[in-house]
Amino acid sequence: MSGDARALYVAEPPLQYLIRPSLVVDCSVLAGLLFQEHWIEEARQRIEGRSLKAPWLLDIELTNVAVKKHRAGFTELARDGLDSYITMNIDRLDTPPVPVHALALRYKLSAYDASYLWLAAELKCPLATYDEKLASAAQTHLSQLP
Secondary structure, three states, X not given: OOOOOOOOOOOOOOHHHOOOOEEEEOHHHHHHHHOOOOXXXXXXXXXXXXXXXXXXXXXXXXXHHHXXXXXXOOXXXXXXXXXXXXXXXXXXEOOOHHHHHHHHHXXXXXXXXXXXXXXXXXXXXXXXXXXXXXXXXXXXHHHOOO
């Protein structure tokens, strides 16, 4: 080795391009952000810096929340919430009917909730929800993963 000092240079992309831990996020969490529910700040903190994942049905669920807001007289809030949602970077993934059905029966969940649980188990990542029944099932199911 010569006496020349060598410097190591590391060039990195901006933070938003670095790997972020995955998080399966359900409709209840995003509704807080998009439709300014009282849990908006907690929801924002929980998902910040995460790579968000959800079953494809999230689009339908959030649209349904917007419809309910609109019918309750919150027309602008409903429209603004949906406009914000379509700009969010959320991977929407397919969920297979047979294992989702099995999880729904096992934990007495709706097929919708079982889809979020199946996805979290498949990706081996946390699930964020304000639904107590889904959270309990997720705690049990995810803790048993190999």
